[in-house]
Amino acid sequence: MGLKNCPECGRLFVDNLTGMCIDCYKQVEEDELTVANYLREVRKASLEQIHEATGVKEKIILRMIRRGRITSDFYVTYPCETCGAPIHEGRVCPACSKNILDQVHADKEKPPQKNKLNTLNAERMYQERVRNKN
DSSP states (O other): OOEEEOTTTOOEEEOOTTSSOHHHHHHHHHHHHHHHHHHHHHSEEEHHHHHHHHOOOHHHHHHHHHTTOSOTTSEEEEEOTTTOOEESSSSSOHHHHHHHHHHHHHHHHSOOOOOHHHHHHHHOOOOOOOOOOO
16 A cells, blocks of 8 residues: 545545545535435435535535445436436436447447558559659
């Protein structure tokens, strides 16, 4: 284990499983408890509403969602990572997901393109120069 800078406060710490210094880890735990208590009362809120009501950073709330710390008992909406539309599960909205899948399918149906460098070399024709004997 080496030394790292804490992503939250920037202080130097001995690398550990949490990926942050002890003080910031304790603060994140307290923030997560605050969010959980708020959601027990409200049950349904957006990311912005949670942030405004609790003062917890949106980044910490999103981390809770991604790690599964906010269960399906609560209805929390947050922005799609692609277009920003409100969603309550996953990372992208259904429209963006469909768009990504359509692009993948379209790429599979296209014939493979030749490497430009190889194509140029194959198409070049070399001619021998003939000198005039006059």
